[in-house]
Amino acid sequence: AEITNILFEDIEMDTPEQVPIWIGPAQESDSKGACSLLWPSLSNHCPAPPTTVSFTNITLRRVKVQNAKHSPGVILGNPQRPMKGIVFDDVAFTPIDPSKKPWGSDFYHCEGVEGAATDATSPKPPCFKST
Numbered sequence: 001a002e003i004t005n006i007l008f009e010d011i012e013m014d015t016p017e018q019v020p021i022w023i024g025p026a027q028e029s030d031s032k033g034a035c036s037l038l039w040p041s042l043s044n045h046c047p048a049p050p051t052t053v054s055f056t057n058i059t060l061r062r063v064k065v066q067n068a069k070h071s072p073g074v075i076l077g078n079p080q081r082p083m084k085g086i087v088f089d090d091v092a093f094t095p096i097d098p099s100k101k102p103w104g105s106d107f108y109h110c111e112g113v114e115g116a117a118t119d120a121t122s123p124k125p126p127c128f129k130s131t
Contacts, residue, residue, distance in 0.1 A: 004056045013065045020065045020093075021073030021108075023058060023086065025049045040102045040109070048078040048112055055083035055113075063091040071103040075125055077112030086115035087131075092122050 013020055025047065028034035036043035049055070055077055065072070072093050077083035098105035110127035117124040118131050 001053045002056075003058070004054065006058045007061065008059070008063065009061045011060075011063045013063075013068075015067040015069065016065065017069060019070050019073055020068050021060070021063075021075075021091070023055070023083070023113075024074055024076030046076070048076055051078050051081040053078075054081065055086070057085040058083070059087040059089060060091050061087075061089040063088075065091075065093045067095075068093060068097075068100065071100045071109075072107045072123065073125070074109045075111075075113045075115065075127070076109060079112040081112075083113040083115070086113050086128075088115065088117040088121045088125065088128065090118060090120040092120065096123050 025035045027037050027039065029037050033047060035046035039046040075083070075086065103109055106126050107123040108125040110125045113127055115125060115128040116131045117128040124130065
């Protein structure tokens with residue numbers, strides 16, 4: 001499977017109930033071995049996507065999130081086949097709150113990804129390079 005050449009642009013969220021940004025495996029309750037709907041708060045089960053899935057060239061541009069109830073996001077790829085070309089261009093959270101759960105001052109659960117974030121992105125995913 002291939003997930004490629006996707007642009008999310010000019011998005012505004014106000015007080016999102018769940019993790020605002022999620023790039024990775026689907027959270028499901030009806031598929032064996034899927035990422036639990038209760039992850040990470042009540043379950044530790046959220047496997048990386050299978051190596052048969054390719055994530056490439058995904059851009060979030062001018063995404064504004066205000067008053068998020070949780071940490072900014074999840075970018076979860078498979079370390080054996082990392083996501084490539086993931087770009088955050090002016091993805092901004094207001095306020096930036098390192099006390100938000102579940103990832104605190106890391107802000108994102110971030111693994112198995114090769115990504116980049118512009119200076120206008122705040123906070124930046126810890127596994128992304130600055131551009």
